[in-house]
Amino acid sequence: GAGVSQSPSNKVTEKGKDVELRCDPISGHTALYWYRQSLGQGLEFLIYFQGNSAPDKSGLPSDRFSAERTGGSVSTLTIQRTQQEDSAVYLCASSLTDQRGFPLHFGNGTRLTVT
Amino acid sequence: GESVGLHLPTLSVQEGDNSIINCAYSNSASDYFIWYKQESGKGPQFIIDIRSNMDKRQGQRVTVLLNKTVKHLSLQIAATQPGDSAVYFCAENMGVAAGNKLTFGGGTRVLVKP
Numbered sequence: 001g002a003g004v005s006q007s008p009s010n011k012v013t014e015k016g017k018d019v020e021l022r023c024d025p026i027s028g029h030t031a032l033y034w035y036r037q038s039l040g041q042g043l044e045f046l047i048y049f050q051g052n053s054a055p056d057k058s059g060l061p062s063d064r065f066s067a068e069r070t071g072g073s074v075s076t077l078t079i080q081r082t083q084q085e086d087s088a089v090y091l092c093a094s095s096l097t098d099q100r101g102f103p104l105h106f107g108n109g110t111r112l113t114v115t
Numbered sequence: 116g117e118s119v120g121l122h123l124p125t126l127s128v129q130e131g132d133n134s135i136i137n138c139a140y141s142n143s144a145s146d147y148f149i150w151y152k153q154e155s156g157k158g159p160q161f162i163i164d165i166r167s168n169m170d171k172r173q174g175q176r177v178t179v180l181l182n183k184t185v186k187h188l189s190l191q192i193a194a195t196q197p198g199d200s201a202v203y204f205c206a207e208n209m210g211v212a213a214g215n216k217l218t219f220g221g222g223t224r225v226l227v228k229p
Binding site for chain 2: 004033035040041042043045048056091093103104105106107108109
């Protein structure tokens with residue numbers, strides 16, 4: 001009974017490099033979300049996948065950010081040309097469905113530090 | 116309560132006392148609400164949820180109250196324990212028009228004093 005798994009748990013990168021963050025949702029969950037959490041702050045919505053529908057990308061902060069979800073399961077969040085302000089914890093969550101009344105289940109996040 | 120900026124509001128509670136954490140939500144069309152608990156270094160963990168057709172829901176040591184008139188949500192923790200020390204977030208489902216996205220409040224830090 002695995003929960004949402006994220007890797008790596010920590011990532012340190014140099015400014016200007018690209019990074020990829022991985023999320024393995026709970027098996028059978030059709031909805032997958034990425035959130036960003038800066039130190040001491042709340043959760044900022046980034047992107048949302050539901051089944052085969054086009055993803056909701058309305059929260060992505062710039063075109064340096066992109067995400068894909070292959071086969072309706074694993075998702076990868078890519079940040080190109082990282083900047084120091086990208087430093088944060090990136091959280092992935094999955095849900096059984098996008099219908100109301102179903103909570104999100106979160107992974108423990110990837111802590112990204114851009115030096 | 117809610118927070119803006121870098122500093123989370125903090126609620127200090129004596130062990131054994133009851134805690135009340137408040138949250139103001141933004142969208143009158145929101146009809147599903149969730150409370151999450153986040154411990155250091157971990158992702159948010161589901162505590163309890165409530166639909167808008169209810170004004171109160173109880174779990175184990177926790178109660179959520181919903182006042183739709185003033186768009187206010189609260190989480191009550193009975194007999195607070197050291198393990199309850201964490202940051203608590205409320206979240207609202209913004210409805211079909213917003214793709215059923217969950218939007219989170221800024222969080223409240225709860226510190227339980229022994």
